[in-house]
Amino acid sequence: MQYVVIGNGIIAMSSAFRLLSKISANDTIILIGPNERVGSATLAAAAMLNSFAEIHSNSFKSDADIFHFELSHLATRLWPEFEKELIDAAGENLPGACAKCQIHSGGCFEKGTYILNNTVADELDDRNFAAIVQACEDFNEQYEFVEPQSIPNYAPSTDSRANKAILIHNEGWLNPRIVLEKLDAILSNHAQITVKDAKVTKLEQTDGKISSVLLDTNERIEGDVFLVANGAPSEELLSDSDLGLQIQPIFYGVGVSLEIKSPGFGLTKCIRTPNRGGACGVYTAPYFQGPQLANDHVLIGASNFLSPKPFYHGRVISIAHLLESATKEINANFADAQLVRVNVGWRPTSQDVYPLLGGTSIANLFVTTGTKRDGFHLAPVISQNIAALMCGEDVDPRLSIFNPEREPIRDIAREDAIEMGVESLISQHYQHGYRPSGIRMDRQYREYIRRDLEELHDSVGAVDWGIHPELINMYRRGFAK
Ligand SMILES: Cc1cc2nc3c(=O)[nH]c(=O)nc-3n(C[C@H](O)[C@H](O)[C@H](O)COP(=O)(O)OP(=O)(O)OC[C@H]3O[C@@H](n4cnc5c(N)ncnc54)[C@H](O)[C@@H]3O)c2cc1C
Structure with a gap:
């Protein structure tokens, strides 16, 4: 069997990685995605592993939302083991930044997210903060109220200080660039995988099955089982391929995040507000560089606007707003920081805001997209399920809620x-x-x-x-x- 995986972000790569543990020795995988990764959401992510921190006052109002939370909750618990599997699989190809990895106690994987309740925005913050606390109580999630002044390296401007804060102990973060580097090392060195630096322009159908894909290099790749996991442009690729599938629109959730270098003011845990109107509020996450390097890089996030077409550069106002918010609301000392990188990523955002995940009416075609602002975190769960489906195994039947060809879920009155x-x-x-x-x-x-x-x-x-x-x-x- 030949498996063809389209895309090279966290979803495609983690799925290819999971497939490796299921396929037989004669099977092969072809992973196709451009090395440049323009608009990669994965490379723009913090990447916070937030589940409870993402809850808001309208959460848990439908079966789809409750199931989505369940997957996200599971993902938080799967990450430490998943990270360990990646490190073991990388072996001698482990990237330099992962050397001396301690997994549970430092390096690029840490746990802990502080949620601030300040008065910079409006009362929606208060309701969302209360909803997070209530959910931690209801689900017995480990959290505690902390004095905002005691949060390490939290130094907001006086009029933006929080009067309440909690620490959610088990929600951590990873440097997504290091995780992708690790996956690149594993997949490109594996004898059963061929990695192609190219874009798929079309999927081709013969006798009711996908038979091959065409690349922008004019090459044609044949295969037996296909996965479309190329993020925000996935729906465009499927509709350009004229396969007769009914896939709801996937929009480009254009998001900017900023990497800064702030000597003396690095973090070991995420510090963030609750979700706010239009986006995820303001957050800062540690941005681990490597074991021998100072812990002084911080990722500031994130802006969001939806567009039917890609935008390749960050809006000036988004960059200005993020810098101002992080300096005012998290640490006034960021005013002296150096701006290392402006990331622009496209969150794959479906019309009904839920992921598209599973098989299609074409028996050998699978789709995973629409992960919006939680796809990095969800990767261990999504990849586990999609690899199982691609190998004909049974999965939780509730996953059919996220069938890629569903009618958009309309769960808000x-x-x-x-x-x-x-x-x-x-x-x-x-x-x-x-x-x-x-x-x-x-x-x-x-x-x-x-x-x-x-x-x-x-x-x-x-x-x-x-x-x-x-x-x-x-x-x-x-x-x-
Ligand atoms: C600013 C920002 C902050 C975020 N923060 C977080 C966070 O803290 N935690 C979290 O869990 N999530 C976060 N997210 C969301 C998360 O990044 C996404 O949900 C996730 O990365 C989506 O992964 P993906 O692999 O589907 O898409 P992508 O990472 O976008 O990868 C798609 C890949 O497919 C390639 N591709 C595109 N077209 C083709 C084609 N035709 N053929 C082959 N390859 C193609 C692209 O080059 C790209 O590399 C954030 C997103 C943004 C933008």
């Missing part, structure tokens, strides 16, 4: 969506300096947004379902239906 939309937009405005002259103006403005969202719902026929706040602009501009 219209009234709730409008309420969430108002909350989200007001939170976004507060993050960018909105200060109403008084309560009357604020009421008027909220009412204006509410009426506008009602009209938008009417215009797209959203009578008994609601538009997810992140998708408002895509519906408004006619890209989502």
Whole structure:
């Protein structure tokens, strides 16, 4: 059998890695993706392994959302073992930064995320913070309230300080560049894998099955089982291939993150706000460089805007806003830091905001995309399941919720969506300096947004379902239906 894996981000590569432990000695894998990895979400990620920290006040309202959380919760627990498997598999090809790895106690893998409750944005922060605490209680997750002033290297400007904070003990982070380097080393040195530096331009179908893929180098690669895992452009690739599949739109969640070098102010744990309207709030994560190197790189994240087309460079306003937010809300000493790199990554964001994961109506074609802002964290779980499916094994039947050809999941009621939309937009405005002259103006403005969202719902026929706040602009501009 020949397995063809399209893409070279964390999802494609971890899936290829899992396949290795399942296939027989005569089987082969071809992994196709451009070395440059333009727009790679993986390389822009923090990468925080957050599950509880991602909870918000509207979480757990549907079966799909509860199951998604369950996968994310499982992923947090699988990472230490997965990382160990990668290190063992890399053997003598282990990247330099992984030498002397201690896995559970240092190096590029650490646990611990502080969540701040400050008053820089609006009350949505308070509700989301309360929802995180409640979920930690309900699921018996290890956490504790801490004095914000006691958080190492937390030094916000005076008017942006938090008055509450918690530490979630088991949610950590990894340097995604080092993880990809490790996967590159494992896969490119394995006798059963061929790595191709190219882009797939088309999947070709013969007798109801995928028979081959065409590359931008004009090469044709034949195979028996195919996985489409090329991130945000995956839906475009499938529709350009005219396979007759009904795949919902996947948008480019264009996100900027910033790597800074801040001598004396490195971190060992993530420090972040709860999710805010439009994105994940502001966060800083340690950005491990290597065992002999100073721990002074920090990743600041992250902006987000949805687009039907890719953007290749970060918006100036996003970069300015991230630098200002991290300096004000996390550590005023970042003002003296050096800007090392601006990352731009495309979060694969589906119309219904849930992942697309599993087989399709073409028996030998599998798809994994739509992981939005949690794909790095979910990789050990997704790869385990997708490799099993590609090898004909059974998986949790609930995974069919995320069938790639499903109708978009509509699990928010219209009234709730409008309420969430108002909350989200007001939170976004507060993050960018909105200060109403008084309560009357604020009421008027909220009412204006509410009426506008009602009209938008009417215009797209959203009578008994609601538009997810992140998708408002895509519906408004006619890209989502
Ligand atoms: C700023 C930012 C911060 C984030 N932070 C986190 C975080 O803290 N934790 C977390 O879990 N997640 C985070 N995410 C989300 C996470 O990065 C994604 O969910 C995940 O990386 C998606 O992985 P992927 O492999 O599907 O896509 P990608 O990483 O985008 O990889 C897709 C790859 O496919 C290649 N490709 C594209 N087209 C083709 C083609 N036609 N043929 C072959 N190859 C192709 C591309 O070059 C690319 O390398 C963040 C994302 C961003 C943008």
